[in-house]
Amino acid sequence: MKSHVQKVxxxxxxRVGIHLVRAFSLEKAFDLIVYNRSEIPSESRLPDVVYTRxxxxxxxxxxxxxxxxxxxxxxxxxxxxxLFPQDVIVIHCSGSIPSxxxxxxxxxxxxxxxxxxxxxxxxxxxTEIPLFVTASDSETLKVIEKIGRNISQKIIRISDxxxxxxxxxxxxxxxxxxxxxxxxxxxxxxxxLDFDLLKPLIQxxxxxxxxxxPKDAQTGPAVRKDWEIIYKHEEFLSNYDESLREIYRNMADxxxxxx
Numbered sequence: 716m717k718s719h720v721q722k723v724x725x726x727x728x729x730r731v732g733i734h735l736v737r738a739f740s741l742e743k744a745f746d747l748i749v750y751n752r753s754e755i756p757s758e759s760r761l762p763d764v765v766y767t768r769x770x771x772x773x774x775x776x777x778x779x780x781x782x783x784x785x786x787x788x789x790x791x792x793x794x795x796x797x798l799f800p801q802d803v804i805v806i807h808c809s810g811s812i813p814s815x816x817x818x819x820x821x822x823x824x825x826x827x828x829x830x831x832x833x834x835x836x837x838x839x840x841x842t843e844i845p846l847f848v849t850a851s852d853s854e855t856l857k858v859i860e861k862i863g864r865n866i867s868q869k870i871i872r873i874s875d876x877x878x879x880x881x882x883x884x885x886x887x888x889x890x891x892x893x894x895x896x897x898x899x900x901x902x903x904x905x906x907x908l909d910f911d912l913l914k915p916l917i918q919x920x921x922x923x924x925x926x927x928x929p930k931d932a933q934t935g936p937a938v939r940k941d942w943e944i945i946y947k948h949e950e951f952l953s954n955y956d957e958s959l960r961e962i963y964r965n966m967a968d969x970x971x972x973x974x
Contacts, residue, residue: 720804720862722746724776726791728755730833731808732782738841738866740764745865748773774799778862780827781807788812792820804855810882813875814849825850825859828878829867832889845869847878898959930974937970 723739725732728751736749740761748765749755750773755766765772773779779799783791788807795805805821807814810828817824826849831839846863848870850856856872863870873881896917900910923932936944945967952960 720745720777720858722748722776722778723862724773724779725749726770726773726779726781726795727751727783727787729782729784731829734831734833734839734841735780735782735808735829735866736761736764737838741841742865748776770794771798776803778804778806778858781805785809785812788816792817796820804858806850806859810885811879814851815875818851823851823855825855826875826878827859827863828873828882830881830885841866842868845871847871847873847881849873849875849878898962933970933974935970937967938974940971 723745725736725739725747728736728749732749732751736747739745739747740763743763746765747763748767750767750770752768754768760766767773776799779795781788781791788809792805799805799821801822803821804823804825805817806825806827807817808827808829810830812826814824814826826847828847828849829844830847831844833839844867846867846869848856848859848863849872850859860870860872899913902908903910903913920932936942936948945964949960949964952963
């Protein structure tokens with residue numbers, strides 16, 4: 716294993732892959748080569764980055780970063796087996812897949828998990844993204860941390876189990892919260908209201924939890940146990956969309972019992 720990493724191969728160019736390529740290319744700390752199954756349009760290519768559709772072109776990389784979807788990691792590892800030396804560092808970026816999934820294939824492995832929501836069209840401040848790292852051994856861990864510091868100063872060591880719970884927490888606070896925004900947007904649209912009316916409320920709620928414990932910031936009929944209002948809302952929703960009534964009631968029950 717080489718502690719000095721000069722050439723980094725990135726495998727997969729989905730949302731996470733695109734952003735990591737952008738971040739690493741900004742620093743120009745490594746020679747970057749990117750493998751993607753489909754052709755990358757010329758207008759989407761970055762200067763000083765090599766793009767290929769042949770996995771063999773990455774064989775002289777010192778570190779390989781797998782950024783494919785979780786359910787494709789094993790198939791990529793199967794394809795990589797025999798193509799690369801056993802001592803190359805191989806890491807993935809998944810929140811919920813254990814680092815040890817790589818162990819049967821390569822000696823030096825780990826995870827570099829960026830905790831952020833990525834959209835292809837929106838640029839983010841990479842220096843503010845916390846990177847959670849796990850590794851097969853202390854030497855590999857130091858290499859991964861060094862790689863990570865090229866794009867972020869927030870490097871946190873974490874176990875596989877901790878990362879799963881962090882990922883679950885992230886899904887609740889980001890993905891599921893956004894789904895609730897989508898429900899609110901639908902209710903507004905279908906009843907001739909402007910969703911923008913809710914944005915000051917959304918912003919204030921987000922601002923509060925930056926300085927308060929979320930339990931202390933909770934408001935609304937469920938935390939007050941105002942069941943008369945909750946039942947009334949359920950009645951409205953049962954005549955509108957039963958699935959939304961169930962979500963509303965489940966959330967009300969959780970809040971009333973736990974917050």
